[in-house]
Amino acid sequence: MKTHFIAIGGSAMHNLAIALKDKGYEVSGSDDAIFEPSKSRLEKKEILPEELGWFPEKITPHIDAVILGMHAHQDNPELAKAKELGLKIYSYPEFLYEQAKNKTRVVIAGSHGKTTITSMILHVLNFHQKDVDFMVGAQLEGFDCMVKLTEDNDFMVLEGDEYLSSPIDLRSKFLLYQPNIALMSGIAWDHINVFKTFDDYIEQFRKFVASITAGGVLVYNEEDAEVVKVVENAENYFRKIPYKTPEYEIVNGKVHLKTEMGDIPLSVFGAHNLLNLEGARHICHTLGIMDEDFYEAIMSFKGASKRLEKVEREDKGILYKDFAHAPSKVKAVVKAFCEQFKDEKKYGFLELHTYSSLNPVFLEQYDHAMDGLDEAVVFYSEDALKIKRMEPISPELIKEMFKKENLRVFTNAEDLHAYWETLDKTKGVYMMMSSGNFGGLDLTK
The missing domain is CATH 3.40.50.720 (NAD(P)-binding Rossmann-like Domain)
Known part of the structure; x- marks a missing residue:
């Protein structure tokens, strides 16, 4: 072909x-x-x-x-x-469906957590040498390519994105997959440039649930009120499996999951990641992986690329980076970071550079997003606003929207980099949150 x-x-x-x-x-x-x-x-x-x-x-x-x-x-x-x-012209998701239409399709959806959950599932399946086709949006240790397509595999695991399919197909990507097995991790307004109201955004998830094949399965986060509403109002027939944050404790800086099989030490941290893990466990169970085998595999999961990923620095300072940019993601990451490092001085840097995050109407969603950090910094580029043909934003508006005392705001990379150079990275812990690169900042030095 x-x-x-x-x-x-x-x-x-x-x-x-x-x-x-x-x-x-x-x-x-x-x-x-x-x-x-x-x-x-x-x-x-x-x-x-x-x-x-x-x-x-x-x-x-x-x-x-x-x-x-x-x-x-x-x-x-x-x-x-x-x-x-x-x-014949296909969008990316449309072509993936063509490749998977004769397979059992497992689709992981949600405003946040979908990449991590998909990565956890693939890690467990790979650990136990269970071969499946897949598509995931982040690089995962042990995988050369983040799309795999075969003629023989019975299952395909797909990360389901709610963004548009192509310039000529304005449907949300995940509406094209028609899942046999689905997961919904959470709903928090995102992509404001496309979905002008929260209800427009939620509507995509209603349609997603409606697209589950008859007699299919939906694993869903019962701690998310919006998810629960969507599931309860669904009119099509499918099996519903709720999940919630499992019990855990932090011992000597390491997270231990409390299970019937005893304490399971993990390499990831944060309540949101434990919630993601529980969703992944239920999906793996539907694919024939027993809990004992799931826990054996998940202990070695170190995270998806740019999701609470530890950066190896030359000075051995403790620094993590995360793809977080939407308000719900920023809040979850900051909460996890503060819980994990209770006794250290905590620095948090956030870059705003998506259409949504630079929209004044959307900015109020970031209220108290960086609470708990000892030093908080927000960076956005005035040049990026010009390129995107968006109206200027004042640092004062950023401070007002975040509702964080002593918040530092930088609007050009040179000033941000100069401030970065004044910090001793061997003292305190650092969290860098962005889908960009902070104007070319080298996080390893």
């Missing part, structure tokens, strides 16, 4: 391209910008475009499937050529 990717360089798209190449497909692609690690990984598989840009001449009648990424625009010249030729 011959496939062509429009916007092949994306973190999700390049993984799918590699998975198809590994499956034996003929793969080509284009993009106007490709960064690391996508560039090196595509080059290694010999599917890196020879030059950047869009080339309609690449689109020929011999192509069986065109896969369109979110980075492309509706007026993309390659997309126009594909339409002109009448080629």
Whole structure:
């Protein structure tokens, strides 16, 4: 099968391209910008475009499937050529469904926790050599590619994202998967640039639950009131399995899970991660993994990339980074960090750079998000606001919205980096929260 990717360089798209190449497909692609690690990984598989840009001449009648990424625009010249030729154009999730439609589909959804839960499930299955197809949005230890597609595997585990499918398909990605087994971890308003009201956002999860196949299974977080409402109001038939935060304690700085089989020491920390773990346990149980085997495997789980990930520093200082940027994620990470390091001085840095986080209407969702930190810093780039064509935001508004005394606010990278240099990283503990990179800040030095 011959496939062509429009916007092949994306973190999700390049993984799918590699998975198809590994499956034996003929793969080509284009993009106007490709960064690391996508560039090196595509080059290694010999599917890196020879030059950047869009080339309609690449689109020929011999192509069986065109896969369109979110980075492309509706007026993309390659997309126009594909339409002109009448080629089959898929969004990323639409193509994944085509690959998985004859398998049992396990879809992990939620505003937060879905990457970690999916990663936990895959770690346990990999530990016990249970082979499944999968797609997850973060790099996981022991896996070369974060998409796997085969002809033979019976199951496919998918991280279900509620964001849009493609520039020409405005459905939420997870609505295309039609899960046989699903999990919903939590609902907290996100992607305000797309879902203008909280009810618009919740509606996507109502539709997701409605898309569960007849007689399917939904594992859901019973501690989340919005999730419970969605589940209770669902009209389709499926089996409901609630979960909640399990009992645990912190002994000598290490989390121990309290189970019927005794205390289980873990490498991850934070109540939200223990809640994620419990959801993963129930999903694994539906896939034939008994609790004893789940606990044996989960002890060695160190976390998904950029999810409470410890950074190895040259000075041996204690520093973690997390992808957290939405308010609910920031609050969960800060709470976990403060619980884990009760006696140390705690520094927390948050970068705002998504459309939602830079929207003044949305900022009030961050109230008290950084409570518990001894030193709290918020960074956003005035240049980023200009690039996104958004109105300026004053540091005073940030301080007002966060409701955090002595909050430091930086609006350009140079000032942030200068402040960073004044800190002795061997004293205290540091949490860096961003889906960006703090203006190029090197966290290892």
